[in-house]
Amino acid sequence: MSAKRAKYGMVIDVDRCTGCGACMIACAAENNVPPGPADSTDRTGITLMRIYRADNGKDFPENESVFFPVSCQQCDHHPPCVSVCPQNAVEVDAATGIVAQIPVRCLGCRYCMAACPYHARYFNWWDPVWPEGMERELNPDVSLRMRGVVEKCNLCFHRLQTAREKAAAEGRAEIIAGEYVPACVEACPAAAITFGDLLDEESEVHRLSQRGESFRLLERLGTGPKVYYTSEREWVRALAEKDPASTPGRTAATD
Amino acid sequence: MKATEVGKKSTTKNADDVRGKTIFFFGIVGMLLFGWIIFPLFIYEQVDQPIQFSHRTHSGDNVALKCADCHSFDKDGRFVGIPAVSKCAGCHSHTIGASGEEKRLVEDYVIKNREIPWVVYSSQPENVYFSHATHVKLGKVDCISCHFGHQYTDRLRPAMFSRISGYSLDVFGSTLFDVPSTPSTGMRMDDCAGCHSKHGFKETCIDCHK
Numbered sequence: 001m002s003a004k005r006a007k008y009g010m011v012i013d014v015d016r017c018t019g020c021g022a023c024m025i026a027c028a029a030e031n032n033v034p035p036g037p038a039d040s041t042d043r044t045g046i047t048l049m050r051i052y053r054a055d056n057g058k059d060f061p062e063n064e065s066v067f068f069p070v071s072c073q074q075c076d077h078h079p080p081c082v083s084v085c086p087q088n089a090v091e092v093d094a095a096t097g098i099v100a101q102i103p104v105r106c107l108g109c110r111y112c113m114a115a116c117p118y119h120a121r122y123f124n125w126w127d128p129v130w131p132e133g134m135e136r137e138l139n140p141d142v143s144l145r146m147r148g149v150v151e152k153c154n155l156c157f158h159r160l161q162t163a164r165e166k167a168a169a170e171g172r173a174e175i176i177a178g179e180y181v182p183a184c185v186e187a188c189p190a191a192a193i194t195f196g197d198l199l200d201e202e203s204e205v206h207r208l209s210q211r212g213e214s215f216r217l218l219e220r221l222g223t224g225p226k227v228y229y230t231s232e233r234e235w236v237r238a239l240a241e242k243d244p245a246s247t248p249g250r251t252a253a254t255d
Numbered sequence: 256m257k258a259t260e261v262g263k264k265s266t267t268k269n270a271d272d273v274r275g276k277t278i279f280f281f282g283i284v285g286m287l288l289f290g291w292i293i294f295p296l297f298i299y300e301q302v303d304q305p306i307q308f309s310h311r312t313h314s315g316d317n318v319a320l321k322c323a324d325c326h327s328f329d330k331d332g333r334f335v336g337i338p339a340v341s342k343c344a345g346c347h348s349h350t351i352g353a354s355g356e357e358k359r360l361v362e363d364y365v366i367k368n369r370e371i372p373w374v375v376y377s378s379q380p381e382n383v384y385f386s387h388a389t390h391v392k393l394g395k396v397d398c399i400s401c402h403f404g405h406q407y408t409d410r411l412r413p414a415m416f417s418r419i420s421g422y423s424l425d426v427f428g429s430t431l432f433d434v435p436s437t438p439s440t441g442m443r444m445d446d447c448a449g450c451h452s453k454h455g456f457k458e459t460c461i462d463c464h465k
Contacts, residue, residue, distance in 0.1 A: 093459040104382045165331070165386045168392050170392075
């Protein structure tokens, strides 16, 4: 609804990421993601932001690891989840470029989960249950999801709404860069994630995304993700295009 | 002979027709009365406000308060909605009028420093986002464009909540069978979208749904 068009995205410096998981925790707390039951697995639990580990496959002295924080990659070009959804529960917000999922509209067919090449979508296998007292910490800006619907990262859209509302109260039609920051970006202790408007040529995120060391996951699919990764290491950049099916053993997607 | 029989037959047939139509007509009317008037009484429960309040008295010539004097925004731009009892205490720290309700306000709430458990007419479902600041401060929409004549009411009417969904009747408009008119009295998605499209605003789902 904002007059100016933006394209929000982020650049994650995987050389800085220590894999601590602060972004995952911040994301879950911000977005009212319930702790899964004891028997939930990495396939059935919900991790809208998730850290994958990969290494260079060499033995001890030469062994090196890298961590990839992977949330919804915010595909800019024909997001596969949008075109397959029979419910129009997910669409690209033209004003911000955010691929926005409305869980209440979802009928739970999970077609989008099959379509998403990044495994960035999660299904609610259970109704949310909160440990005693934790329900008092829920974020009122994010609605709870019931059993049977799919959810994903919306780049903390509610934080954009809050920033817009504050701007509106001060009589501004536009928010100032930096007023809107997703929870994962804010939480990263290594400052590995840079967030902002990719269309704004003055912005840090635009500059970093254009660097030669920056890359996106599975770029060859042509989905044009708005989440960039950056690394000085050649073998790390090569991982982004690796097909997990063709390489048995440890890869970025299986660990 | 034959002609008379035929005539008789058609008279009975006509009488049957009329009777049938009458029964059908009253049946329809009865069904509509039941569906529109009696059934809503069953599914909606009335909840009275804890204390009475006259908007007319406060917005009238004597006191002349503006809407924003009590219904204000906080520093983050969030709409506060119903004011806290401390706002009332600004004037009503002790009884200044003759009304029994005011006496109750002072004795039960102001002196005891208790918040009034107001019943909210306009609560939207949990997944709906609405920003007063965007509409009032940026869009320059008057309060009364949506809250018709609220400032002229003498009494607070009882709120009506559906026993099934828990939603307030106000979301659907002043009555259940609110035929879309201009301006619509409801707060349904169609009402929002109607005004938005009239003013040329395009929105995506996530602008209003969370």
